[in-house]
Amino acid sequence: MDFIGADACKKGWFAVALGPKNNWKIGVFNTLDDLWNLWNPLSIIFIDIPIGLPKSGRRACDIEARKILGKRGSSVFPAPCREALEAETYRQACQTNKRVTGIKLSIQTWNICSKIREVDTWLRNNPTVQPKVRESHPEVCFWALAGGHPMFNPKKTVKGFEDRYAVLENNCPQTGRIVHQALGQFQRRGLARDDILDALALAVSARRSLKSIRTIPPDPLRDEKGLPMEIVYAVPR
Numbered sequence: 001m002d003f004i005g006a007d008a009c010k011k012g013w014f015a016v017a018l019g020p021k022n023n024w025k026i027g028v029f030n031t032l033d034d035l036w037n038l039w040n041p042l043s044i045i046f047i048d049i050p051i052g053l054p055k056s057g058r059r060a061c062d063i064e065a066r067k068i069l070g071k072r073g074s075s076v077f078p079a080p081c082r083e084a085l086e087a088e089t090y091r092q093a094c095q096t097n098k099r100v101t102g103i104k105l106s107i108q109t110w111n112i113c114s115k116i117r118e119v120d121t122w123l124r125n126n127p128t129v130q131p132k133v134r135e136s137h138p139e140v141c142f143w144a145l146a147g148g149h150p151m152f153n154p155k156k157t158v159k160g161f162e163d164r165y166a167v168l169e170n171n172c173p174q175t176g177r178i179v180h181q182a183l184g185q186f187q188r189r190g191l192a193r194d195d196i197l198d199a200l201a202l203a204v205s206a207r208r209s210l211k212s213i214r215t216i217p218p219d220p221l222r223d224e225k226g227l228p229m230e231i232v233y234a235v236p237r
Contacts, residue, residue: 001043011028011190016202026185047135048135049135051120051228053227055223061231065137070150124227137231147236164197179200209234
């Protein structure tokens with residue numbers, strides 16, 4: 001079984017898979033369906049994208065994650081309603097989300113709506129995949145892997161990158177080789193280096209989830225399509 005962390009990038013999805021014997025593989029995929037078909041179908045995937053979508057208000061997992069992360073909480077974008085995913089413009093999406101949930105849509109959420117729609121459609125069309133694909137969040141993973149301490153510096157700064165790299169090194173001895181391979185294999189304009197750390201944090205957490213999975217909130221609700229409204233992570237052993 002492989003444990004995969006998947007993060008959206010300019011070229012589609014960047015993924016890190018950690019195997020059972022300290023082996024790994026990395027890849028950039030146009031779609032999640034490509035990733036699933038090309039890699040081990042028995043995998044567990046932690047993905048940084050909203051899965052269960054609200055019908056009203058904000059999801060409890062988004063609210064609680066923002067509280068946990070403190071000043072890094074702004075990295076948790078409130079999830080849109082499903083109807084807003086079909087909008088053709090940001091204005092239309094805001095109007096729809098306001099009508100359905102009572103809350104306007106942030107521009108950050110609008111920028112990932114196409115990815116949310118892709119994941120939502122893929123999971124609903126492939127119900128057997130749903131238990132193996134869990135919504136997570138890199139900053140929540142870093143918080144957990146650092147012993148319950150949010151990252152102090154923004155991830156796109158030099159210090160922010162160094163801080164997160166250090167956390168991963170403490171939890172995954174292959175971190176240096178994985179990051180080096182990814183930086184050398186993929187063009188920087190298609191894959192930001194913080195995307196590499198985000199996907200690796202998700203993969204490390206997925207690998208540990210068999211023994212120490214946690215959910216935000218502890219008892220998540222499901223949306224109208226039966227998908228869980230949760231953010232999952234794993235605590236160090």
